[in-house]
Amino acid sequence: MKTSKYSDGQIIGILKQAEAGTPVPELCREHGMSSATFYKWRAKYGGMDASLMARLKEFEDKNQRLMKSMPNSDSSTKSFMKPCKKVVKSSRLQEVALNAVEQTGASIRLACDAAGISETCYRYSPKLSDNIAQIADWLIRLMHNQKNWGFGLCYLFLRNMKGFD
Missing domain, CATH: 1.20.5 (Single alpha-helices involved in coiled-coils or other helix-helix interfaces)
Structure with missing residues (x-):
């Protein structure tokens, strides 16, 4: 991820200048940034001080580490779903959910959530005509x-x- 050329203190300083009444276009020109960046910062860091901002960054880093380790963990919803090619047909997704319930004893709701289908689709049986x-x-x-x-x-x-x- 690209790091900002502005430190946490600089971002807070710019936001405080805007709160004091300096127009946003003038701030953007002065600091060499776009107005979109300013508004993104204001949405994310508005009303924070330096300690809260540092704590937020710490939580974001921890979240990134957890997300990276997620595929290696054995999640209960994905334990019975083997990696395979993308399934498009709902009838095939229904088969995947049926196999998951039969082979692992998972609940119907859990199997449907993992397969990405509704319980109605899981229970559907086609009525084929004889003629x-x-x-x-x-x-x-x-x-x-x-x-x-x-x-x-x-x-x-x-x-x-x-x-x-």
């Missing part, structure tokens, strides 16, 4: 006979006129 071949045959015939119909019209025709669900 798929018949529907496919009708779709092919409709495409040849009604060339200007899109999928929506074909779907509505088969559902409303032919009674397919």
Whole structure:
């Protein structure tokens, strides 16, 4: 991470000058910084003194160290999730969650959170129609006979006129 060319004391001094009434554009010109930097500092350090600022930096450093060590730790939500390629289909994510529940005994909620799906998706079971071949045959015939119909019209025709669900 890039370090600032301004020390903590300088940042606090600049913020105190702004609180005293010096216009922000003038401060930015004087110290050679952008106004975006000033407003970012004010949002982050506004109302702090040097000791609070040092303590904040200490907490940020500690947080960075913890975040770096996180992948090495054995987190309960990731212990059963093996690193694999990115899964896109919700049906595949459902399989991952089902396997996690069966193999590790994790709760459904934990498995769904780790897989990134809802519990509704976890419990979903598709209702396949017995007459798929018949529907496919009708779709092919409709495409040849009604060339200007899109999928929506074909779907509505088969559902409303032919009674397919």
